[in-house]
Amino acid sequence: MTMLDKDIADLKVLITEDEIQQKLNILSRNIENSFSTDEDIYVICVLKGSVMFCSDLVKRFSHNIQMEFIRISSYGNETKSTNNLQAIDLTLPNLDDKNVLIVEDIIDTGLTARFLTDLFKIKHHPKKLLFVSLLNKKCARQVEIEPDFYGFEIDDKFVVGYGLDYKGYFRNLPYIGYFPN
Ligand code: 5GP
DSSP, X not given: OOOXXXXXXXXXXXXXXXXXXXXXXXXXXXXXXXXXXXXOEEEEEEETTTHHHHHHHHTTOOSOEEEEEEEEESOXXXXXXXXXXXXXXXXXXXXXXXXXXXXXXXXXXXXHHHHHHHHIIIIIOOSEEEEEEEEEOGGGOSSOOOOSEEEEEOOSOOEEBTTBOBTTBSTTOSXXXXXXX
């Protein structure tokens, strides 16, 4: 018996599966063109929300890549950013002088992106550091930061699907949706 207080029947589609997959073709090309062809890319998947995006993105890469996973939590069970970042696992190999791509699901207040960018610059000294986010809520920004690449700009509404959750649910949807008030 599920304790979920949202019904999938009420979910409105914001970005279709097809729109996401088409966008990934463009994004992956643009990202690859920004790195030298003969160098490895260290792809950093920020769990849990980026799991679908990152998996689909790397399938399109022709570079040699390594995948690494870190885990950060900022929303808990809420639908508003708590400004309370929890670094759950930041274990990474030595990335000094490497080409690094951070893959995020969504940039909302910008606090997570700021934290990660600073962390990588201070602790890892990559040769090149690029940041991609599937979604960009520009209107919700609290700190000034923009990703190098993003898929879709969206309004300040809470979205689920394609890796993004509500109370741990809906990550498995192949599209992005929201619950109208
Ligand atoms: P920020 O630090 O930019 O405020 O938030 C980044 C993180 O908050 C994202 O990686 C994501 O986990 C979560 N988040 C922000 N907006 C949404 C949203 O609309 N839906 C869901 N499910 N998570 C969100």
